Amino acid sequence: xxxxxxxxxxxxxxxxxxxxxxxxxxxxxxxxxxxxxxxxxxxxxxxxxxxxxxxxxxxxxxxxxxxxxxxxxxxxxxxxxxxxxxxxxxxxxxxxxxxxxxxxxxxxxxxxxxxxxxxxxxxxxxxxxxxxxxxxxxxxxxxxxxxxxxxxxxxxxxxxxxxxxxxxxxxxxxxxxxxxxxxxxxxxxxxxxxxxxxxxxxxxxxxxxxxxxxxxxxxxxxxxxxxxxxxxxxxxxxxxxxxxxxxxxxxxxxxxxxxxxxxxx
Numbered sequence: 179x180x181x182x183x184x185x186x187x188x189x190x191x192x193x194x195x196x197x198x199x200x201x202x203x204x205x206x207x208x209x210x211x212x213x214x215x216x217x218x219x220x221x222x223x224x225x226x227x228x229x230x231x232x233x234x235x236x237x238x239x240x241x242x243x244x245x246x247x248x249x250x251x252x253x254x255x256x257x258x259x260x261x262x263x264x265x266x267x268x269x270x271x272x273x274x275x276x277x278x279x280x281x282x283x284x285x286x287x288x289x290x291x292x293x294x295x296x297x298x299x300x301x302x303x304x305x306x307x308x309x310x311x312x313x314x315x316x317x318x319x320x321x322x323x324x325x326x327x328x329x330x331x332x333x334x335x336x337x338x339x340x341x342x343x344x345x346x347x348x349x350x351x352x353x354x355x356x357x358x359x360x361x362x363x364x365x366x367x368x369x370x371x372x373x374x375x376x377x378x379x380x381x382x383x384x385x386x387x388x389x390x391x392x393x394x395x396x397x398x399x400x401x402x403x404x405x406x407x408x409x410x411x412x413x414x415x416x417x418x419x420x421x422x423x424x425x426x427x428x429x430x431x432x433x434x435x436x437x438x439x440x441x442x443x
Contacts, residue, residue, distance in 0.1 A: 185214035186235070187221075193375045194227040195368075198295075201236025206244040207291055212269060219272050228383060229375035230276070232299060233283040233368070239308065242290025245317075248416075249425045256413060263412035266291060267323045267405050273298040274327060274401075275394045277387050279378045283371040284308040284349075285364070294324045297331065297357045300390070303371050304349045305364040310357065313344035318424030318434065320415045322408035326401060332356055 186197040196218045198205035205211070222230045234240055243266075251262065273280065273295065284304040288296035293310045296302055312321045312328070321341060328337045332355050340347070352358040362370040378386070415421055419437035427434035 182210070182214035182217070184208075184211040185218050187218050189225075189227060191372075191376075192226075192228045192379060193231060193372060194222045194225065194229075195231045195233065196222065198232075198234045198240055201234075201238070203244065204238035204241035204287070205234045205236070205292070206241040208244040208247045209265075212265060216265075216269055216272065219276065223277055227278070228379050229279040229281065231281045231283050231368070231371045231375065232273075232295065233371075234285055236286070238286040238292075239282075239284045239288040240292025240295050241287065242292045245425060245428055248319075249429055251416065252422055252425065254416075256417065259413035259416045260409060262416075263323065263409040266412070267409055270294050270298055270323060270327060271401070271405065275390070276300070277390060278383070279375065279386065281371050281374055283367050284358075285367055290314055290321065291324065294321075294327060297352075298327050301374060302358045303360050303362055303367060303374070304352065304358045305367050306349050306361055307364060308349040308352075308358075308361075310347040310349075310352050311344060312341055313346075315342065316344045316424070316434075317428055318415075318418065318420035318422075318436065320411060322411040322415070323405060326404040326408060330397060 184198070184200050186199045188195045196215065198211065198215070200206060200211055251259070276299070279301065280299040281301040281303060282296045282299045284296045284302060286305070286307065287309045289311050290313065293312050296310065312324055314321045325337060325341060328340070336355060347355070349358060349361045353361050360370070423437055424434050
């Protein structure tokens, strides 16, 4: 069934599948899609399904934040920038603390915040053609909120390298780093996700939820502090000249001329 214009929700055999549905924009995140995803997750958390699968329509999983929306947001106030950052943080926190088994079925590129949508859930299945990158520095932006989750998954050294270079990871390298649970053939992706969901159905739902809550509590105090600081940094960066130039250069398909470099040898 259709949940909203940009989100599709289907339920079968105790599994709810949430599909990001902006294939013409490679499922880039705009306010409407984010709102629809949060609403679908809230609904799935309280329904009687035992597992949830998150995937993307078309050839991409998620291209990250919609660059056209980011361009338009440059006229926003500091308070609006903060609200945007809080919304992204809340969405990722919801994925991290989701009370039921959450399986990301990554059917294609997962870039920027899209990489976090793909790797923050408890399980990540990816096709060999899936690609992952937190490449915000190339547009004068900072994946501040994403960094907190990435640090917990792959450690500080690798996090620094990935965030500072913004380089692309192939599925197999992401698997070796621990960001991906399993790489499966593209034609078997959804079948594998449902098979995993059926396997988890044999476990006690109460025990799995209690275990997730325990693991979440281990990280909660640090996450609370880190994400609050990340929200501030995220909002501040949106007001910088480098961010403005980075977005403009991306939209104009040219190399950025960073204002922060001007006057420096």
